[in-house]
Amino acid sequence: MKRRTALKIFGLGVGGALLAGGGGLGVYYAAARRDTAGKIDFRTALAIPPLADAEVMTDVASGAAGASGVRRFALGIQAGETQLKDGAPTRTWGINGTYLAPTIRARRGETVEIAVHNGLDQETSLHWHGMHLPAAMDGGPHQPVAAGETWTPRWTVDQRAATLWYHPHVHGATADHTYRGLTGLFIVDDPAGDDEASAALNLPSTYGVDDVPLIVQDRAFDGDNQFTERIPLAGSLGVIGDEILVNGTLGPYFDVTTRLVRLRLLNGSNARLYNFGFSDDRSFALIGTDGGLLAEPWETNRLYLSPGERAEIVVAFEPGETVDLRSFPSPDYGGASGRLDGFADRLDICRFRAGDDLADTTELPAALGEAPDLGDADVAAERSFVLASDQINGLSMAMDRIDFGVQEGTVEVWEVTNDNGYIHNFHVHDVQFQVLTVDGATPPPHLRGWKDTVLLVPGSRYRLAMRFSDHTDPNVPYMYHCHLLQHEDDGMMGQFVVLADGEQVGAVGAGHGHHS
Numbered sequence: 001m002k003r004r005t006a007l008k009i010f011g012l013g014v015g016g017a018l019l020a021g022g023g024g025l026g027v028y029y030a031a032a033r034r035d036t037a038g039k040i041d042f043r044t045a046l047a048i049p050p051l052a053d054a055e056v057m058t059d060v061a062s063g064a065a066g067a068s069g070v071r072r073f074a075l076g077i078q079a080g081e082t083q084l085k086d087g088a089p090t091r092t093w094g095i096n097g098t099y100l101a102p103t104i105r106a107r108r109g110e111t112v113e114i115a116v117h118n119g120l121d122q123e124t125s126l127h128w129h130g131m132h133l134p135a136a137m138d139g140g141p142h143q144p145v146a147a148g149e150t151w152t153p154r155w156t157v158d159q160r161a162a163t164l165w166y167h168p169h170v171h172g173a174t175a176d177h178t179y180r181g182l183t184g185l186f187i188v189d190d191p192a193g194d195d196e197a198s199a200a201l202n203l204p205s206t207y208g209v210d211d212v213p214l215i216v217q218d219r220a221f222d223g224d225n226q227f228t229e230r231i232p233l234a235g236s237l238g239v240i241g242d243e244i245l246v247n248g249t250l251g252p253y254f255d256v257t258t259r260l261v262r263l264r265l266l267n268g269s270n271a272r273l274y275n276f277g278f279s280d281d282r283s284f285a286l287i288g289t290d291g292g293l294l295a296e297p298w299e300t301n302r303l304y305l306s307p308g309e310r311a312e313i314v315v316a317f318e319p320g321e322t323v324d325l326r327s328f329p330s331p332d333y334g335g336a337s338g339r340l341d342g343f344a345d346r347l348d349i350c351r352f353r354a355g356d357d358l359a360d361t362t363e364l365p366a367a368l369g370e371a372p373d374l375g376d377a378d379v380a381a382e383r384s385f386v387l388a389s390d391q392i393n394g395l396s397m398a399m400d401r402i403d404f405g406v407q408e409g410t411v412e413v414w415e416v417t418n419d420n421g422y423i424h425n426f427h428v429h430d431v432q433f434q435v436l437t438v439d440g441a442t443p444p445p446h447l448r449g450w451k452d453t454v455l456l457v458p459g460s461r462y463r464l465a466m467r468f469s470d471h472t473d474p475n476v477p478y479m480y481h482c483h484l485l486q487h488e489d490d491g492m493m494g495q496f497v498v499l500a501d502g503e504q505v506g507a508v509g510a511g512h513g514h515h516s
């Protein structure tokens, strides 16, 4: 069935509703607007993903990392059960645990090596979302890890401090594998002692204390506490769940001990968008987007994130207060299917309980990073991408088709439009891009920093500038795609290669990434 149909109907439950006539469907439709504001029992302490242990190896052979050595991480993908709710445990997947994954941290300039062991009974992959790295290390559809095998990518981190993440990317099964729980953060830090960089800013930066990751995911549970992707009445985006997990915790609270707290938000949902704000409508400062810090903080009381996007915000708390992070109804998208896609929902996400004495040692500087600077660059090529009907430019993803090659060392401008009437977004591997314009105008403040994923409002035109540096390979492609995972799996994805001078686009196999 095509996914762009307005109403997608699954299962016996809706069959019964249909037999009962329009009134039965109407019950589902009415229930499709969820409002949990003030109704969540925040009784479980927010889980903080552990930091991944690294073994530092002296790398004599390649000399790649010089004196700093190579940081080697070990990630074990496994199936298991997780006690997410009262009653039966939920069958989940996780990495070094049964749900979600440890947070990897590495500094710019360090060489990392990550041993990814697949302990599942089927192939999967891990993709380093937002990372600038060789295509063969990217963990996309062409780097599947077979059941029982270990894949060990290695690269030198070379990009700004940023909140990146990792998740499976096997073609046709990315949505399912991610939904089961394979999601972790990858935080890039600036080099130690680099006083030009973010490390010198006095931002909140104590992990889990005043620098807190929030992996926000919606999930639908069946009557037996199991994740289900077969919800009764679905819209156009894929599975929309009615319960919110943060770092794998349902109904989480976080005890605030400092006046300022940095939250690293990841929309880790397959399909749901979040219009973040607080229950008292307080303002907060957006300090960073997908690719790192903004030039300056932006004060707002709402922040819209589509699947795969990240944001770093700084929130100020008063002693003794309680306030909830909430997702508010989305202003712009609606209609009948918009409601089924969750755009009318109001959902409580996480409670913040401030202590009576708050440490006050950090600050929010007026100047943070450097604004993207590609607006004046010489542009080597312009390309256009139209997303509609599970396709990009009228083509579905094919593993053995490389759509185009770009020249290493050049800047390109990609014009991206959503010509569909349904929500999509656009993610490009290997690079962070600058949004030059939206419908010809200067982008809003939350799109003025480095991005790797951008929401595509239907009918709007986004001009994205990106520089392709390093890592040429005519035969191993990077992906560009919609990050609503069902759309991606259904074929809304393409492939490009980065070419050295004089190189031609090569060939890539059809792969064995298709699941049955």
Ligand SMILES: [Cu+2]
Pocket (backbone or CB within 6 Å): 423, 424, 425, 482, 483, 484, 487, 488, 492
């Ligand atoms: Cu899409």
